[in-house]
């Protein structure tokens with residue numbers, strides 16, 4: 738089995754002590770590709786460094802995370818944009834709107850999100866969207882910029898049945914499913930009964946959101962197998978089929994060079 742983790746922050750300092758061990762453990766377990774979403778100007782260098790050490794395994798995205806949108810957003814966005822012509826990226830990400838932590842910069846978050854959605858159209862790349870307490874705002878921006886020209890993933894999807902229906906209506910978008918689906922109180926497994934395996938890509942969001950039985954600990958990339966097992970039981974598929982079909986969805990969506998199904 739070859740599995741793709743479509744959202745992993747393995748370059749963050751949480752992994753400074755054992756990053757190479759984590760890479761090796763991932764590869765040994767059957768993970769052959771990890772996609773790295775950028776956060777802001779401070780994370781670019783370490784993310785690129787990891788990709789250079791492990792080409793054909795780690796692939797970068799480029800984008801400005803909504804919780805990093807502050808007063809200096811114009812300068813920050815310029816730094817991110819200047820990277821786009823320097824190398825190839827598998828997606829624009831992670832981008833979006835987050836109203837859970839702070840609503841102060843809602844107007845700026847929207848501007849920055851929509852600008853990056855337009856980049857994805859110009860570059861013909863998918864987007865990895867972070868949305869927290871902000872589904873209406875995110876849907877609104879997608880429609881404003883042009884839903885038919887956009888494609889991507891709702892990373893860490895944990896919305897309601899109505900949110901799921903709205904995502905499906907967009908057509909070009911997948912659900913990024915991680916450890917949250919294993920949390921008893923999330924209700925996500927129930928919501929996903931209204932989706933199919935072809936709507937889904939697998940992710941960890943490591944070091945965050947470790948699945949049960951590791952909930953609350955650092956999320957190691959290999960724990961993605963727990964999420965895959967849970968999805969297999971939700972859709973009553975074998976683990977092999979779950980891994981194969983989510984991989985196929987990821988390869989179709991993201992620009993991952995040198996990878997075959």
Ligand SMILES: [Zn+2]
Pocket residue numbers: 744746774831942
């Ligand atoms: Zn993330």
